[in-house]
Amino acid sequence: MKRRTLLAVTAASIASLASPGFAQTDWPERPVRILVSFPPGGSSDLVARLLSEKLSASLGQQFVVENKPGAAGTVAATALQEAAPDGYTFMLSNLTPFNVAPIRFPDTPYDPIADFDHITYIGTVNLALFVSPELEITSLDAMIEAAQAEPEKYEYGSSGVGSWGHVIAEHFQNVSETALFHVPYKGSGPMRLDFRGGVVPAIFDAVPQNLPSVEEGTAIPLAVSATERLSSLPDVPTFRELGYDVVAENWLGVSAPAGVPDEVKAKLDAALAEALSSEEVLAQFDTWGLVRSPKTSAEFSDYVEAQLAQWTPLVTSALE
Template identity: 45%
Template sequence: MIRRRATLLAGAALALPSIAQAQSPWPSRPVRILISFPPGGSSDYVARVIAPAMSEMFGQQFIVENKPGAGGMLAAEQLKREPADGHVFLLSNNAPFTIAPTMFPRITYDVMRDFTHIAYLGATYGGFVTHPSTGVRTVAEAVAKAKAQPGKLTFGSSGVGSIGHITGNTFAGLAGIEILHVPYRGAGPLRVDLSAGTVGMAFEGLVTNLPAIRAGALNGLAVTAEQRLSLAPDVPTFRELGYDIVVKNWHGLSGPPSVPAPIVGRLQQGLAEICVRRAITDQFMTIGNFFTPMTTAEFNAFVAAEIALWRPMILAADAVDKG
């Protein structure tokens, strides 16, 4: 009896570290939020807006860490390998999670199986913008000039596989024109060259470019929203102009596979509260990031639906990587 009791006590002692670990507070150290593009883009902006509020709410510093490369896939691949202890996340977006699965057949991860999609953080809408030096002020003028000079007009994007890349290819396909794609390493470098006229056109966040449009430094030709934006009522939608292009650049928070449910729940509830604060929504509107509340289950369904939505656009634009 004494020996049996000693064995049970020894077993209980061995079990204590794992129990204590399971019940340890979260977060227990600084939390990293990976960004799949360089500084200056909408994902980077959204992360830097919410990170201070998350640090205050959860009692640990939330650090934004840019990991650009391979159309956003580099950061996603890193996230997949991270421990599922709630200390590394990705500011998820279209490029690695809804475009890459179709665009890059040799992708090394499964979007729905290899990640924990936690919270929706809103979406921005793209705009068709041009530099005045192009002489293009309307979509009709862009089409006419591209047909007269095939391959001479250039459009920039934040990178191969980005939403701007696919939107531009989709527009070119629907319009029956040839325009040259110029990929950049992020939206920041793209905007520098667009403002200088080094690249003539871009399919890039409309609201972000509104100050330049209002100043006459850029022209706003169309927006990819379902209806005109209240912030830019004079800019028509692509659908108004006869092109069935409605796309959004969404943002969310995703983690490695199998993040514990209590951490997922705390993050989703916390972010749902943060994203409706007036101070946060005011900053979101600087880039036109429109937030709609979603549960974690709704966000997962949204990601799956976005993959299905983008697939025909990528195939129609002949943008599948053949390497």
């Protein structure tokens, strides 16, 4: 009996070693893709590249950033949904494809909650209205006065139709009773290049990537979408402070197609937690103006769902 018991235990052990779940503890065994829903140069891209270096070093395989811009981030999110849930395709997820696009575009081919595993919350960046010094406008009140005097004379750029910059710009026009002319781009990188080149005189864009232009004096921030003034722009008022209820944050995280093995998600989450606590990463986040607020994976999933509910009336009213 003892011999039979030993043989049974040994057979069970061998079977467990051969099972797909156990094999995943050796993950990753080949390069891992991190999809980014915008072109190079934006907040998502910069964060993805910084973290991919850390993950490659700590997990022993290359984490390769793959930019898939287009359709308010839905190109990348759709590719993520369609990827095998084997732990070799993730996404630097963000607000637009998960909380804005599904509302803006009813035919979006995925469910932002059910079709994904939202694994690690990274942080948030805030948006601001930036204008060129050539406009000779230095305050939000002056911008509103000028726009009201000459409706649709003043152009503004966003990172695309249905992007969070577009939604917030339209919401701002509603609450300020102004009319600006929208110039959509395929990502914030190309938009920012045109802004610096004088092609478009104003942009609604994330704060971090515009800080160098602010320091150079080539971009003037008129107001930020945070609930309180940002440490990176302490002299710039919030929209709410100036009497306009415009509050928005663009969250960043790491998500996967639904069904990735739990042990893979746990290993990735632990590696990301280590990277996100490093002095180098935290210092870079401070430079970019990215605000950290750690959450568990469960809290992150709940947060994405709560953001969807929060943005639904905002997107609906802004773009109707």
